[in-house]
Amino acid sequence: MHMQIGDDVSPKIATRTRDSFAKQGLMAHLGAEMTEVRNGLVSIRLPFRPELTQQHGYFHAGGTSAIADSAGGYAAFTLFPEESSVLTVEFKVNLINPAQGDYLEAIGRVIKHGRTLTICKLDVWGVTGEVRKHVATGMQTLICIQGPTG
Amino acid sequence: MHMQIGDDVSPKIATRTRDSFAKQGLMAHLGAEMTEVRNGLVSIRLPFRPELTQQHGYFHAGGTSAIADSAGGYAAFTLFPEESSVLTVEFKVNLINPAQGDYLEAIGRVIKHGRTLTICKLDVWGVTGEVRKHVATGMQTLICIQGPTG
């Protein structure tokens, strides 16, 4: 049986992923929450606050990038073996619409999983009521490090 | 006379740049400060706080990216005409060493300035006492929008 991207994960993996996310001081400081943990797919939500803005009152690209990076990193991490940790090697993001809304939602999705490197697609949506607007799209390369878990 | 990258800027441009930076809610929330405003070159410093970490206690790549994005954006902005504003089109960053230190310093430097698009090099250093370690390097594409200043 081969798991697909988006399948349910075991409680053990869900817990491991959420526990690691909870250790990211920046996510708490921004007010971000992990809203979905699936196999190779993680969503993070960031509600609007004035503390997150750039000079025109939109979400700053740094906040957009922060949740995109964590979403992709944890999407990869759901596929990693026990006793390993995840590091971002590089990422890139195109900011395609003004980042505004009640909240941003970042979705990280694994598109290639290897023993050493994993590649994720990153997408961020600005959500206002029922309307979702695509605000950023990117890609990310992650490395699996054997050893300290997290 | 043609100004070079790194030359002094006029008080007017320095003020315009610092005023816009001061409107970025995220920079204040992270604790970042603009330490240098030169012609096509801006530095931003981010002192370490537990509120900025990822799961292993290093600076989260989101914070690294946030100050790199602002540094590059304002480096470009120093070259823009009055009554214009700057938006990031895209950026990419390679995380080449663990982001740690007393503070991070991001330097944005214009490498190509055009009427519509400006390209910046982004570098981030982790500084501990006298030791500076290169933690991230990237590139950024910015667009000059005529109209609302900022």
Add this chain to the structure above:
Amino acid sequence: MHMQIGDDVSPKIATRTRDSFAKQGLMAHLGAEMTEVRNGLVSIRLPFRPELTQQHGYFHAGGTSAIADSAGGYAAFTLFPEESSVLTVEFKVNLINPAQGDYLEAIGRVIKHGRTLTICKLDVWGVTGEVRKHVATGMQTLICIQGPTG
């Protein structure tokens, strides 16, 4: 009526696109052909030849990138006004599997079309008989220049 990405294009736009492609000396030199021209979506095929390899006998990333860049550029160009031309501002590509097969197929697809800038997703597949393997994925920023057509 609003056209969607992937819709048929007018004969005029198809001709304009194919004529410009035919002027790219590199595409002919590599042996690439434009296989599909749709609204905001272009495919280019590159049959395998020893003249296209890297040191292990796979397609060189330069060939992969060349057809990806042209596919995205012409996908954008299908949406551009008359008397305009297209230039690539930047692109990035992750090479996710060895680039091998009877031929490569690059697909450029517009994900955001603006008056000045257009953003494309780039994907390249290695095709062997009925089997298609995803070999590269990327993103591209293009600019619309008023004036000399092409």
Add this chain to the structure above:
Amino acid sequence: MHMQIGDDVSPKIATRTRDSFAKQGLMAHLGAEMTEVRNGLVSIRLPFRPELTQQHGYFHAGGTSAIADSAGGYAAFTLFPEESSVLTVEFKVNLINPAQGDYLEAIGRVIKHGRTLTICKLDVWGVTGEVRKHVATGMQTLICIQGPTG
């Protein structure tokens, strides 16, 4: 004694690098030649030919990218152990000026060398007589694979 980027390499490493380059069918097909092999730094030259153009008669970004990718890949390879090979994980390039001149010169330079991953800076110059113009700048992530040499 620690070797610096740009130092001379041993004849053995120079030969290994040039031998691998000579196996790249694409480089010969484009007419590219390796002009410099130093420690973590490789230059490749691509003389202008109509077979290398895009629709306006400049060098096609695919050619620019091809020599940039090879320059960075071999720059990394000079630092790799015996019995290993190099693969490009990803690269990104900003095209900052029209790619024209008697020839292009791509320079790949290692900015971070690790056991598994190496990061290079990529720069391409258009050279006309004594004039050198910066036409592209980028970054590249490479992986060292133990086993088949090349």
